[in-house]
Amino acid sequence: MLFEFIATIAAGFGLAGVALIITHLSKLAGKRAPKWLIPLFGAIGIFAFQINQEYNWFSQQVAELPKGVTVVKKVEESTWFRPWSYVKPQTFRFIAADADNARANADNKNMYLVNLYLFERRRSVQQMPQVIDCATPARADYVLQEKDSTLSIDDHVKQTTAWRPLTKDDPIFISVCSKRT
Known part of the structure; x- marks a missing residue:
């Protein structure tokens, strides 16, 4: 900056x-x-x-972006104090997925742990680990508990959050699951 x-x-x-x-x-x-x-x-x-x-x-x-990290969503905006953005909207935020380094669950080969990266103009990059279920099309937040790192991906997801449905045409689902099925 x-x-x-x-x-x-x-x-x-x-x-x-x-x-x-x-x-x-x-x-x-x-x-x-x-x-x-x-x-x-x-x-x-x-x-x-x-x-x-x-x-x-x-x-x-x-x-x-490193190899294997792909953009899965970008947000274009127009704002009143940037009148030129009404002619061509600007991209201020986007989400990238590290699909090439997604790890499969040992118990359930249809579940993958993937890192999503949230980029925003003039802000630090945020990492958001997600569990993607390719069989159900759903995703859930992944929070690692430092006390017990021997838990499986399923155990962490059951402890931390609810599943959110994905559609088969969702870019996150496509980038993670299309290479594995």
């Missing part, structure tokens, strides 16, 4: 420098450019860089 701030300021100064050159060239031509041109160009540089960063954030994050 610090580098993005420095780059934003540099973009503002860079475009303000272009306006400075324009004002000096306008003096040589005999006409004088308005004084507000330099701050206007600086503001345009800052806004253009920030808008570019917000639209490229999703593709930059996806490019940095």
